[in-house]
Amino acid sequence: DAKTTQPPSMDCAEGRAANLPCNHSTISGNEYVYWYRQIHSQGPQYIIHGLKNNETNEMASLIITEDRKSSTLILPHATLRDTAVYYCIVRVAGTGGFKTIFGAGTRLFVKA
Amino acid sequence: DGGITQSPKYLFRKEGQNVTLSCEQNLNHDAMYWYRQDPGQGLRLIYYSQIVNDFQKGDIAEGYSVSREKKESFPLTVTSAQKNPTAFYLCASRVGTDHNEQFFGPGTRLTVL
Numbered sequence: 001d002a003k004t005t006q007p008p009s010m011d012c013a014e015g016r017a018a019n020l021p022c023n024h025s026t027i028s029g030n031e032y033v034y035w036y037r038q039i040h041s042q043g044p045q046y047i048i049h050g051l052k053n054n055e056t057n058e059m060a061s062l063i064i065t066e067d068r069k070s071s072t073l074i075l076p077h078a079t080l081r082d083t084a085v086y087y088c089i090v091r092v093a094g095t096g097g098f099k100t101i102f103g104a105g106t107r108l109f110v111k112a
Numbered sequence: 113d114g115g116i117t118q119s120p121k122y123l124f125r126k127e128g129q130n131v132t133l134s135c136e137q138n139l140n141h142d143a144m145y146w147y148r149q150d151p152g153q154g155l156r157l158i159y160y161s162q163i164v165n166d167f168q169k170g171d172i173a174e175g176y177s178v179s180r181e182k183k184e185s186f187p188l189t190v191t192s193a194q195k196n197p198t199a200f201y202l203c204a205s206r207v208g209t210d211h212n213e214q215f216f217g218p219g220t221r222l223t224v225l
Contacts, residue, residue, distance in 0.1 A: 036214075041219070041221075042218060042219065043116075043202050043216025043217050043218055043219050044202070044204075044214075044216050046213045046214065049213070087154065101155075101157065101171075102147070102156075103154045104152075104154045105154060
């Protein structure tokens, strides 16, 4: 699996967009970018994933650079409930033996 | 409601005792996983199972054992051989083989005294 690099922590004002970066410079052509988040003492929650096109769902948007070496998760209007650890993961889809490795992630603090 | 349940949420055991953590899902998912999380750290994979009666070791399987006799259930036993068992344990399941979207249970916080 390609390794990912994320900043350890970020702050965001409530109501503003939170932009969480992720570097995955060794990503291969068939690897997807996945984002999860974990609110304190709960199980992680799937947010979004993408291959090379930008993706949007009801929770967030995912912007992947053209060379696919980095991506940004965007929470358009952050709320206090978005305070959590956000994990960026790169994995191949459609193969057996899925093992998703969650690193330390980015701790996002949304402040009033 | 479909989902993954783990019980109990908090568990205390004396050192040297084996303990089994429960994980049940009614999502009809084939693959199930066990992770361990230590304070301030990410998740580390203990064991995973892609189908009934089959399971594979993850990165930190030593001191743990699992079984997968039913599709819905994937219990994890923390044995006395696990040197540092106190941690937050998370169970997850995955949709089919084409997606990496994993659904997680609420977790069990195990404290060994």
